[in-house]
Amino acid sequence: MPARTPAGPIALWRSQSGRAAASADRCPHRGMRLSHGFVRGEALSCIYHGWSYARTGNCLRIPAHPGLTPPETIRVATQQVKESDGVIWVAVGEPAVEPPRLEGVVPLRSLTAHASVAAVEAATDALVWQAQTSRKIRLLLVPQEDDQTLIHVLVDDNSSPSERIAASRAAETLRRLAEDLQTKGIA
Amino acid sequence: MKLYDYVLSPSCYKVRLMAALTGVKLEIRPVDFHPGAEHRDPEFLALNPAGSIPILEDGVLILTESAAILAYLASKTAPEWLGSGAPEEVARIQQWLSFAHRLTSSLGGARLHEMLLRPGDIGALQAQGIAALRELEAGLVEQGLRGMRFLASDRPTVADIACFPYVALAPDGGIPLDPYPAIRLWSRAIRGLENFIEMPGIHRLHELKSEPNVEPGDA
Numbered sequence: 169m170p171a172r173t174p175a176g177p178i179a180l181w182r183s184q185s186g187r188a189a190a191s192a193d194r195c196p197h198r199g200m201r202l203s204h205g206f207v208r209g210e211a212l213s214c215i216y217h218g219w220s221y222a223r224t225g226n227c228l229r230i231p232a233h234p235g236l237t238p239p240e241t242i243r244v245a246t247q248q249v250k251e252s253d254g255v256i257w258v259a260v261g262e263p264a265v266e267p268p269r270l271e272g273v274v275p276l277r278s279l280t281a282h283a284s285v286a287a288v289e290a291a292t293d294a295l296v297w298q299a300q301t302s303r304k305i306r307l308l309l310v311p312q313e314d315d316q317t318l319i320h321v322l323v324d325d326n327s328s329p330s331e332r333i334a335a336s337r338a339a340e341t342l343r344r345l346a347e348d349l350q351t352k353g354i355a
Numbered sequence: 356m357k358l359y360d361y362v363l364s365p366s367c368y369k370v371r372l373m374a375a376l377t378g379v380k381l382e383i384r385p386v387d388f389h390p391g392a393e394h395r396d397p398e399f400l401a402l403n404p405a406g407s408i409p410i411l412e413d414g415v416l417i418l419t420e421s422a423a424i425l426a427y428l429a430s431k432t433a434p435e436w437l438g439s440g441a442p443e444e445v446a447r448i449q450q451w452l453s454f455a456h457r458l459t460s461s462l463g464g465a466r467l468h469e470m471l472l473r474p475g476d477i478g479a480l481q482a483q484g485i486a487a488l489r490e491l492e493a494g495l496v497e498q499g500l501r502g503m504r505f506l507a508s509d510r511p512t513v514a515d516i517a518c519f520p521y522v523a524l525a526p527d528g529g530i531p532l533d534p535y536p537a538i539r540l541w542s543r544a545i546r547g548l549e550n551f552i553e554m555p556g557i558h559r560l561h562e563l564k565s566e567p568n569v570e571p572g573d574a
Binding site: 169170203206207208213215231234276277278279280318329332333336337340 | 489492493496497500501502533534536537539558560561562566567568
């Protein structure tokens with residue numbers, strides 16, 4: 169899937185054996201987005217000409233040259249990833265610290281708001297959560313291009329399905345409020 | 356059964372896809388929709404005064420609404436595509452069948468503007484398209500929380516086929532699908548169905564096919 173990091177767009181993918189990887193979202197061959205590609209076994213393949221890459225970024229196979237072992241110089245940039253508590257963290261450069269632990273909550277959904285992080289935070293303060301119960305809700309806010317914010321919503325791991333649905337709807341309300349604040353220029 | 360068809364039309368593709376998934380054989384009559392505007396010819400207006408395609412002709416029955424055509428194909432050969440009949444499921448199917456019209460006007464309108472230079476307010480069409488995609492995404496998230504992978508049930512129904520093509524082709528109208536993880540998963544589930552067929556711009560899942568093994572020198 170496509171994702172954005174401060175180091176640029178990435179294709180975030182999971183190999184058949186379940187290992188997550190982050191590759192720069194550009195095939196070095198013709199510049200096609202690798203996030204349009206597909207995972208077969210332990211490799212990410214480009215949709216355009218099928219060049220395939222390992223998690224470590226080296227090119228494994230060029231279908232048009234079946235006898236060729238691709239040279240080491242053909243590679244796609246990669247970033248380190250770490251999975252913890254159901255969240256995939258992508259490091260820009262060498263990670264200095266371990267990702268924070270998120271105990272007691274589980275990922276619910278991710279949604280994009282056409283609003284800045286500041287507007288989303290302001291909306292969070294203003295919002296009386298529809299889903300307000302004794303349940304925890306935690307948001308991870310990731311700034312995107314063009315003043316957009318990716319909101320990862322995590323909920324109490326004891327929540328029932330109906331409480332999770334309520335939390336998902338509350339996240340929609342939060343987004344509407346944040347976008348409203350953004351449009352009005354309040355945040 | 357005869358389908359008046361245009362290969363680039365998402366609405367015509369709904370019918371072809373439904374027929375493929377249910378094993379119905381269609382006689383295809385290609386229509387020169389663009390640039391010929393053949394669907395506006397008197398012969399076509401006699402069949403369908405609305406001047407739209409697809410048109411399905413089966414004996415004396417002439418159907419011009421894609422949702423009705425999907426229901427017809429399903430009830431003839433594969434009624435499981437109409438759902439279990441449980442009240443909530445019946446309602447969800449109708450809900451998404453009606454919602455599909457909004458996808459056609461917003462995402463479809465943006466696509467016609469970008470691809471065939473149809474006049475229109477592209478900014479407004481894209482904003483309406485994004486609003487519709489957000490609703491679909493929220494609906495799919497909730498279905499996921501109910502343990503169901505498709506819009507009305509844990510198996511695909513006519514509602515999924517009605518909504519899928521315009522959504523999958525949203526990028527043609529300048530509306531990226533990157534922000535919608537639940538929609539992308541749902542799209543993968545549909546593209547992975549047995550007997551799924553493609554249209555230009557919508558491809559099957561490559562990973563389901565085995566690795567093509569070409570020996571050196573074959574090419």
